[in-house]
Amino acid sequence: MSIKILADSACDLSKEHYNEYDIEMVSLTVHLDENEFADGREIKPKAIYDAMREEKSPKTSQVAPQSFKTIFTSYAESNQPLIYLALSSELSGTYQTAKMMEQEVKETYPDASIHVIDTKCVSIGLGLIVLRAAELAKDGASVDEIIETATYHAEHMEHIFTVDDLEYLYRGGRVSKTAAFVGTLLKIKPILHVENGKLVPLEKIRGSKKLLNRMLEIMEERGTDFTNQTIGISHGDDLETAEKYAEMFKDKFGAHDIVIEMVGSAIGSHAGPGTIAIFFLNKEYK
Structure with missing residues (x-):
């Protein structure tokens, strides 16, 4: 019997990906205007970004x-x-x-082959791991092989991203009000990354051109063999910038397999419009 891959909506994959690889998805919840929506099913990310531009504050659960x-x-x-x-x-x-539900179900079905993996990843960083696991499942790999490869990719997945307005990170408790105010006033753009599953500030850059160049430098410093892996780019309703990054990756690194997706409603509720994130492996593709 084939092995099923389950993802949550925070992986920001498209319906096309779910259908192509027969991936099952479970939704986080987005709260907006006193209504609840299933992320990835009942609300479009664009609606979240438009609401945030109108100074509304969506929440998630x-x-x-x-x-x-x-x-x-x-x-x-x-x-x-x-x-x-x-x-x-x-x-x-x-x-x-x-994990709690896995344990509860296994009290009734002790032999159930259910496996819950904490990837410590988010958005398309998580999405690329899900896609690799789904490819292996489709090719007939074993449970152990899929978990081993997915874990390897999770451990070596880099997340490098920036946000357009520090105010959104402040609302989500990621930066102080003073930092958000000063950063906005001075047009400072933060570069952040994910370290042990947490969002961690990396650098502060003044000016959009310097920001793009620095993100490319970090990618070059940390990445390896971009021609033999899939690179992910997710964006907060800014496809033009995401596509510009993709062209630079192709020109500078020879990358040819690039997945571009909008940051979904759940993650976007915290990151805000204008977010740009890049995802790649810092070790060889497996």
């Missing part, structure tokens, strides 16, 4: 426990192996909830 219990029970009953690749546990309680 983790995947509901019952959603995991229903999915895990279904696969346990059918005796089909399931691997869930989760959003970083440092950014959401979704992983912990999934």
Whole structure:
């Protein structure tokens, strides 16, 4: 029996990816204007960014426990192996909830082949891991082979990103009000990365041109063999800039396999419009 890959909506993959690789998806919840929406199903990211430009503050909540219990029970009953690749546990309680539901379901179905993996990744960084796992599942790899490769990619996935307005990170508790005010006043753009699953400030750059050049330098410093891996770019409703980055990656690094997606509603609610993030491996592709 084939192995099923489960992802949460924070991986920011498109419906085309889910359909092509037969990936199952579970949604985080987005709260806007006193309404609740299933991320990736019931609301478009553009609606979130437009709302934030109007100074609204969308909120998010983790995947509901019952959603995991229903999915895990279904696969346990059918005796089909399931691997869930989760959003970083440092950014959401979704992983912990999934682990609790895994244990609960296994009390009834002790032999169920259900595996919950904390990738410590987010957005297309997570999405690229999900795609690699789904490729392996489609090719008939074993559970152990898929988990080993997915874990390797997760451990070596770089996240380098910037936001257009520090105010959004302030609202999400990522920077102080003073830093957000001063940064906006001086037109300072932060470069951040993910370290052990947490969002960590890396550098502050003044000016958009310097920002782009510095992000390329960091990519060159940390990455390896860009011609033999998939590079991810996610953007907060700024496809033009994302495509400009992609062309520079092709020209500078010889990259040819690049996935561009909009940052989804859940992650975008914290990052804001104008976010640009790049994702790549810092070790050879496996």
